[in-house]
Amino acid sequence: MYATNYHRASSVQDAVKLKSEADEGKYLSGGMTLIATMKQRLAAPSDLVDLRHIxxxxxxxxxxxxxxxxxxxxxxxxxxxxxxxxxxxxxxxxxxxxxxxxxxxxxxxxxxxxxxxxxxxxxxxxxxxxxxxxxxxxxxxxxxxxxxxxxxxxxxxxxxxxxxxxAPAKAGYAKFRNPASRYAMTGVFVARRDDGDVRVAVTGAGAGGVFRHSGMEAALAASWSPDALSGIAVDPSDLLSDIHANAEYRANLVKVMAKRAVAAA
Known part of the structure; x- marks a missing residue:
């Protein structure tokens, strides 16, 4: 880890001021990602502004x-x-x-x-x-x-x-966890509002990050049940492929996790 200056901010205004005065400052909260990357020398902020005591x-x-x-x-x-x-x-x-x-x-x-x-x-x-x-x-x-x-x-x-x-009328979340990191290889959060609006958001699978699935939203708006998703296709072309799972496998996981999320809701 490279040398860095540590600051404990006492207020939001204090934190913003401390970071603005640093050459290459970073805000520090839990540090679950930042500290790990600093240890690997993949990040080298000149100053850390600790937000945990605000x-x-x-x-x-x-x-x-x-x-x-x-x-x-x-x-x-x-x-x-x-x-x-x-x-x-x-x-x-x-x-x-x-x-x-x-x-x-x-x-x-x-x-x-x-x-x-x-x-x-x-x-x-x-x-x-x-x-x-x-x-x-x-x-x-x-x-x-x-x-x-x-x-x-x-x-x-x-x-x-x-x-x-x-707060929604109903909501549920299900994820397929990486057994080591417990990060979501695919996770789906479903929510239905009182007015009937349904949103389905997918994490861990998209090549561009988190995204909504409009096909599943329409199906669940018509019938709020896991079975409503049985006929929905998930396109793997915009999904991640890596050492943990390829895009086709993740496409299947999106559907399976969505059904589990609805069941949980």
Missing amino acids: PDLKGISVNGKSVRIGAAATHFDVASSVELKAACPAICDLAHHIGDPHVRHMGTIGGSVANNDPAADYPAALLALDAVVVTNAREIKAADFFTGLFETALEEGEMIVAVTFD
């Missing part, structure tokens, strides 16, 4: 159907929130199956969303829930936030403050 980034609140999750909320916080479980148990279940206990107690929702790993779980949840990513400067719809593999709409110096969404 009060405004913590906490989970549910007001009726309105949900707000602070960016520094850990996966464990999300998984164990009683209020959140009553409003949207699917996202609690999603968080409960991220990594292992160490990862769940250190990793944060804000860090995961900002990193936008193509195999991460939260991007599928945010896209299916039509969530809003709140930053220190603006609010960004999830549909506009995730722009590609490890790419987001965040601008230089911009940081995530919270994630907000309206």
